[in-house]
Amino acid sequence: MRKGICGVTLALALLLSGCSALPYPREMGNMALLRTMGIDLEEEDVRVTVSTGTRARGLQSETEEAMALSAAASSLSGAVTALRGMSDSFVFFGYVDQLLVGESLAKAGLTRTLDFFARDDELSLGAQMWVVRGDAGSATASGNGEGPDQRLETIQRDGEMGAAVLSRSAGEVFADVQDLGSAFVPALRLNEESGALTPAGYAVFRGDRLAGYLEGEAARGLEMLEGHAPEGVLEEAVGSQPQSVRVVWTGNRVSYGDGGMDLNLRAWAQLMEYGSSLTEGERAALARETERRLTGQVQAALSQLRSWGADCTGLGRRAALRTPERLERTGEGWAEEFSRMTIRVRVRTELQE
Amino acid sequence: MKDLEGPHPRKEPRFPVPLSLEAVEQVLGDCADFSQRTVFLHGDPGRTATVCFLAGMARTERLNDYVLRPLAQDPLLSSLPMDQIFGQLEKGALYAQSVERVTEMDPAILGLVGGGCLLFLPDQKDCLLIPVETEEKRSVGEPENEPALKGARDSFVESIRTNTSLVRRRLRAPELKIREHIVGRQSLTGVDVLWLEGIADQETAARVEQRLDAIDIDGVEAAGNLEEYLVEGNWSPFPRLPFTQRPDRFCQGLLEGRVGILADGIPLGWLVPGTIDQFFRTGQDRAYHWMVASALSLVRYFCAVVTLLLPGLYIAVVTFHPEAIPARLALSIAAAKQEVPFSTIFEVLIMLLSFEVIQEAGLRLPGPIGATVSILGGLVVGNAAVEAHIVSPAVLIAVAIAGVAGYTMPSQDFGNALRLWRFALAILASVGGLTALSLGCALLISHLAGLETFGVPYLAPFTVGVQVRRGHPTLFRLPLPRMKWRDGAARTANRRNQR
Numbered sequence: 001m002r003k004g005i006c007g008v009t010l011a012l013a014l015l016l017s018g019c020s021a022l023p024y025p026r027e028m029g030n031m032a033l034l035r036t037m038g039i040d041l042e043e044e045d046v047r048v049t050v051s052t053g054t055r056a057r058g059l060q061s062e063t064e065e066a067m068a069l070s071a072a073a074s075s076l077s078g079a080v081t082a083l084r085g086m087s088d089s090f091v092f093f094g095y096v097d098q099l100l101v102g103e104s105l106a107k108a109g110l111t112r113t114l115d116f117f118a119r120d121d122e123l124s125l126g127a128q129m130w131v132v133r134g135d136a137g138s139a140t141a142s143g144n145g146e147g148p149d150q151r152l153e154t155i156q157r158d159g160e161m162g163a164a165v166l167s168r169s170a171g172e173v174f175a176d177v178q179d180l181g182s183a184f185v186p187a188l189r190l191n192e193e194s195g196a197l198t199p200a201g202y203a204v205f206r207g208d209r210l211a212g213y214l215e216g217e218a219a220r221g222l223e224m225l226e227g228h229a230p231e232g233v234l235e236e237a238v239g240s241q242p243q244s245v246r247v248v249w250t251g252n253r254v255s256y257g258d259g260g261m262d263l264n265l266r267a268w269a270q271l272m273e274y275g276s277s278l279t280e281g282e283r284a285a286l287a288r289e290t291e292r293r294l295t296g297q298v299q300a301a302l303s304q305l306r307s308w309g310a311d312c313t314g315l316g317r318r319a320a321l322r323t324p325e326r327l328e329r330t331g332e333g334w335a336e337e338f339s340r341m342t343i344r345v346r347v348r349t350e351l352q353e
Numbered sequence: 354m355k356d357l358e359g360p361h362p363r364k365e366p367r368f369p370v371p372l373s374l375e376a377v378e379q380v381l382g383d384c385a386d387f388s389q390r391t392v393f394l395h396g397d398p399g400r401t402a403t404v405c406f407l408a409g410m411a412r413t414e415r416l417n418d419y420v421l422r423p424l425a426q427d428p429l430l431s432s433l434p435m436d437q438i439f440g441q442l443e444k445g446a447l448y449a450q451s452v453e454r455v456t457e458m459d460p461a462i463l464g465l466v467g468g469g470c471l472l473f474l475p476d477q478k479d480c481l482l483i484p485v486e487t488e489e490k491r492s493v494g495e496p497e498n499e500p501a502l503k504g505a506r507d508s509f510v511e512s513i514r515t516n517t518s519l520v521r522r523r524l525r526a527p528e529l530k531i532r533e534h535i536v537g538r539q540s541l542t543g544v545d546v547l548w549l550e551g552i553a554d555q556e557t558a559a560r561v562e563q564r565l566d567a568i569d570i571d572g573v574e575a576a577g578n579l580e581e582y583l584v585e586g587n588w589s590p591f592p593r594l595p596f597t598q599r600p601d602r603f604c605q606g607l608l609e610g611r612v613g614i615l616a617d618g619i620p621l622g623w624l625v626p627g628t629i630d631q632f633f634r635t636g637q638d639r640a641y642h643w644m645v646a647s648a649l650s651l652v653r654y655f656c657a658v659v660t661l662l663l664p665g666l667y668i669a670v671v672t673f674h675p676e677a678i679p680a681r682l683a684l685s686i687a688a689a690k691q692e693v694p695f696s697t698i699f700e701v702l703i704m705l706l707s708f709e710v711i712q713e714a715g716l717r718l719p720g721p722i723g724a725t726v727s728i729l730g731g732l733v734v735g736n737a738a739v740e741a742h743i744v745s746p747a748v749l750i751a752v753a754i755a756g757v758a759g760y761t762m763p764s765q766d767f768g769n770a771l772r773l774w775r776f777a778l779a780i781l782a783s784v785g786g787l788t789a790l791s792l793g794c795a796l797l798i799s800h801l802a803g804l805e806t807f808g809v810p811y812l813a814p815f816t817v818g819v820q821v822r823r824g825h826p827t828l829f830r831l832p833l834p835r836m837k838w839r840d841g842a843a844r845t846a847n848r849r850n851q852r
Contacts, residue, residue: 023673023786027697029690029745031675033683053684094676095683122676 032067032089035149037123038132038140039076039113040102047072048079049137050096051147066147070137076116093122098152099129099170100188102136106203106210114174114208125171128156131203131210133189142195151197159186162229162248165199165219177208180317181335182310184222187213204310206335211308214301221301224250224265224294225313233272234293238286244272245290245351254319256326260342261319263302267294267349283351291349298345306343309335315343363538363569368458372480374403374473380462386410392424394438395431402438406470406485415485416470419448424472438474442481453482463541490515496598496636498765503640505601513543513617519600520547520615520622524607528552534565536579536616540572544579547613554844557807558612561625565614576619583614583625584806590773592766593806595631596621602636610845626809628842629801630827632767633657638830647829653761654828660759661771661797664701665782665790667751672697673786685747692742698783700744704752705776707734712756813842824848 038049049070069091071082084091105113117123130152132139142148158164165186176183182205189200201215202222214222220230227250234245249268254261269290271278278286305312316330316338329337370376374389381387386408394400402424406416424430427446430438443452455461455471456479465471468486493515495501496508509516517531528550536544544565548558561583568582576596584593594614597603598621606624607613614623624631633653638646670677671686678686693700711730715723735753738744755775762768774797781793804811814827824838825831839845 023788025672025696025698025783025786026675027690028671028675028683028687029693031687033675033680033687035680092675095680097680124676 026090026092030090031092032087033092033095035095036098036100036140036147036152037093037096037127038100038102038136038138039105040136041104041108042072045072045074046076046079046105047137048076048083049140050083050091050093051140051143051149053147053149065145066143066149068141068147070141076113077120080116080120093120094124096123097127098149099127100132100136100139100148101129101185102132103134103210105136106131106185106205108209110173110177110205110208114170114177117170118174125169125174127170128152128167129170129173129185130155131185131187132197133187133200133203133213135190139188139190139197142190142197144195148197155186155188155197155199162231164231165202166223166226166228173205176312176314177205180311180314182206182211182308182312184214184310184312204305204308204312206308206310211310212304214304216300217297218300218304221297221299222305222313224267224298225252225263225301225315227252229267230294230297234269234290236286236289236293238278238282238289243278243286245269245286246272247290247294254315255322256319260344261315263298263315263343263345265294265298265345265347267291267347268352269349270352277353287349287351290351291347294349295345295347298347302343302345306339309339311335311338361569366457366459368462370458372456372458372461372478374405374480376458377405377461377465377471377473380458381405381407381465390421392421394424395426395428397431400431400435401475403473404470405465405473407465407468410466410468410487411470411485412468412487415449419485420470420472420483423447435474435476439477439479439481442472447481447483449483449485451484455480455482466541488512493519499597499599499602499636499763501599501636501640504636505599507600508598509600509603509615509620509622511618511620513545513615516600516615516620516622517545517547520604520607520613523600523604524549529607530558532562534562536565536568537570537572540574540618542573543617544573545615547607547615549607549610552608552610552839552845552847553612554610554846557626557844560807561612561614573616573618576621579614579616579619579623583623586804589800589804590770591629591801591804591811592632592764592770593627593804593811594623594625595627595764596623597636598622599636605639608839608850610839610843610847626807626843627811628806628809628813628840629811630814632762632764635763639833643830643832650829653763656758656761657771660755660762660768661775662778662790662794663751663755663758664705664775665778665793667748668698668701668779669782669786669790671747672783686745689745689747693745695743697745697748700748701752701779702776702783704744704748705755705779708752708756709772809842809844 032052034050035053036051040047047070049068052067067087069083069086071079071086073079073082080093099117101110101113114125117125117127139148143151155164156167159167168185173183173185184202184204187200187203188197190197201213201219203213204211220232223230229247229250234247236243236245247267247269250265252263252265254263311334316334320327320330368376368380387405388408389403389405391401391403394402404416404420423446429441430446433441439454443454455464461471461480461482464482469482469484472481472483490512491510493507493510495506507519509519521529526549530548530550532546534544534546536542546558546561546565564583570578570582573579580594581587603613603622603624611624611626614625633650638650641649675683690697711727714730715727718726735749739746739749759768759771762771778790778793781789801812802810810816814823821841821844823841825836837849837851839848839850841848
């Protein structure tokens with residue numbers, strides 16, 4: 001009994017001594033659970049727009065429109081604080097898992113934004129990140145009253161399955177900016193008429209600032225450099241009718257050699273639709289044509305990236321893993337060397353019916 | 354007040370008077386069931402004998418056939434000198450399995466109460482105690498609390514001799530020792546200690562006997578009368594004496610080197626020392642295939658964690674750390690919580706309390722009504738409460754899962770302890786979220802680590818406290834041919850159980 005009293009007294013003493021910073025209880029029913037955050041730079045202010053999902057508004061009112069709030073301040077933290085007082089519910093940022101960065105902010109630099117995400121108690125670098133080609137605020141408030149969260153989730157999942165642009169988290173981007181000195185982020189464009197967000201290639205950052213966009217063939221090349229199968233289907237005119245080929249898996253090996261860099265890619269492609277079985281000759285021709293297209297895509301991506309001096313897929317680092325003595329050269333000055341050096345691209349394709 | 358705090362001396366002997374028929378009449382004469390009959394020995398009116406017995410305790414047929422008939426019909430009894438008659442009766446004139454000559458009041462009275470009859474002759478300072486007790490008792494039935502799908506269907510009953518015979522029939526080895534102790538000043542209940550010599554730890558058996566002898570209470574009317582006196586410290590809700598209704602499981606415990614306890618009037622057998630793993634085992638564990646038994650064992654351990662932590666974890670995560678919930682689940686919970694007027698903490702605690710109330714009501718009522726109450730309380734009221742937005746469905750699900758998970762505990766006592774701690778952890782979680790919940794879990798582990806039964810740590814299966822290798826895994830069961838060692842925690846004298 002005496003021990004018990006001592007224990008309780010000790011616990012009370014601990015609580016009174018300042019170790020009583022227990023977490024504060026909040027009711028989920030009174031929370032506005034934010035899913036999407038869009039950040040733009042407006043002249044001297046940072047504008048933050050946030051949106052909830054439709055289901056966050058009550059069991060009996062699922063069709064109620066998503067709540068969108070917007071506030072501007074001279075800093076991101078100021079804008080976020082301003083948002084807290086704008087709703088009749090407790091605005092909770094713990095579920096912000098979709099970060100849209102406006103073009104204006106992307107050009108000015110990402111570091112402060114990502115650093116804020118890293119430090120904030122509720123926000124997290126686990127949020128998926130996109131660059132909006134235009135205004136992130138409009139994209140955040142889009143979705144015709146339903147919010148953009150569902151659409152963004154679909155794009156993310158499609159990307160994971162190879163059916164859309166690759167998805168990237170804020171943490172991955174921040175790590176690349178810090179580690180590689182460059183990064184790529186999937187880009188979106190808001191269709192003004194339909195109000196829908198659509199993938200629009202990749203935004204490439206040199207340092208933390210937007211260098212440009214990779215689109216079309218170059219975007220597919222970037223996906224292969226990253227070790228993913230490129231999105232979409234290749235259509236080749238081989239034999240009597242056009243053939244559709246889809247690359248289902250790629251792998252690459254990068255190494256230094258003969259005054260430059262060797263990039264060897266392997267791709268497994270699948271015939272998607274064809275009228276009649278191909279002859280051996282036609283198959284070989286189709287494989288060659290596919291290799292030519294894939295080589296072209298990779299070279300298009302490399303050409304753009306080298307022109308910006310942005311090795312955002314870390315080719316230099318990966319090659320240095322095979323030649324450790326070259327590792328130092330991938331630090332300071334690597335961007336310039338990457339732009340100048342010869343890169344030999346070789347693609348081997350295996351075709352499956 | 355002084356009387357309340359006074360000593361509690363044992364009166365030895367109970368009846369400090371010389372043995373005589375008059376003294377017996379003085380003690381029991383005013384009892385409605387006390388009877389005596391004076392008979393002429395072989396019809397000789399000059400030679401009488403008086404037989405005393407307690408109606409209901411003595412069996413009439415035995416009394417008539419084994420005692421009264423020989424007294425009335427044996428011609429030798431009318432010819433022998435009076436001082437030789439007891440000797441003749443002792444040596445075979447009576448048809449009883451045993452005849453004991455008693456010279457003191459205490460054994461005479463206690464023998465009478467135990468169902469014997471006393472035979473007095475005039476002018477003799479002693480008497481004969483002849484056992485003619487009735488054997489009215491419940492027949493051996495099925496173990497209702499531990500049903501067997503694949504195994505023996507007999508169960509312990511209230512008669513301790515029936516229970517020891519059930520054990521003897523399974524363990525025919527003469528090394529099985531059974532020693533009786535009388536517990537309870539007024540109940541004088543026989544409590545037997547059983548162990549297998551050469552396998553069980555003699556020291557543990559001696560300690561059990563020592564503790565039984567030290568119990569000085571009025572009576573053993575409930576299991577707690579023994580349990581709470583046999584274990585050290587009663588400040589823990591966790592049971593430390595595993596019990597079973599099944600003789601086969603009891604015998605398995607004896608074979609593992611544990612010491613068994615049987616009490617007259619209580620249809621249970623206890624096995625000591627009790628360690629935490631004993632409360633997760635069922636009688637069927639050795640009957641099922643080892644893979645199935647292992648999977649079920651893991652399920653039971655998992656359910657113990659679920660029933661203990663789920664309500665507290667729900668409160669902590671939903672109220673204090675919502676960011677730990679996956680986004681879609683959080684949205685569902687938030688949507689469901691939107692129109693509920695109560696806080697999550699209040700909801701969970703009230704639901705936990707309601708669950709206990711419904712359970713208690715179901716248990717106290719007769720079977721069919723109890724089932725109706727459970728259905729009404731659980732389904733109808735629960736559903737209505739959700740539809741009326743008094744509680745959110747997520748809370749109902751969390752509490753129901755925790756409750757149902759608790760029913761997987763083979764030991765009701767252990768399940769009850771988990772229920773108590775579940776409340777404590779839920780309250781802690783509502784004070785400080787995961788921080789306080791973690792603190793509560795640390796307290797619980799510390800509490801369990803501090804428990805011992807007969808010198809064996811309660812957590813022995815998961816610790817190295819006894820300094821003896823356990824021999825086989827605790828969480829799951831190996832195939833029986835591979836379980837070659839007895840449980841090290843039981844400190845068995847002989848660890849190998851098979852070739």
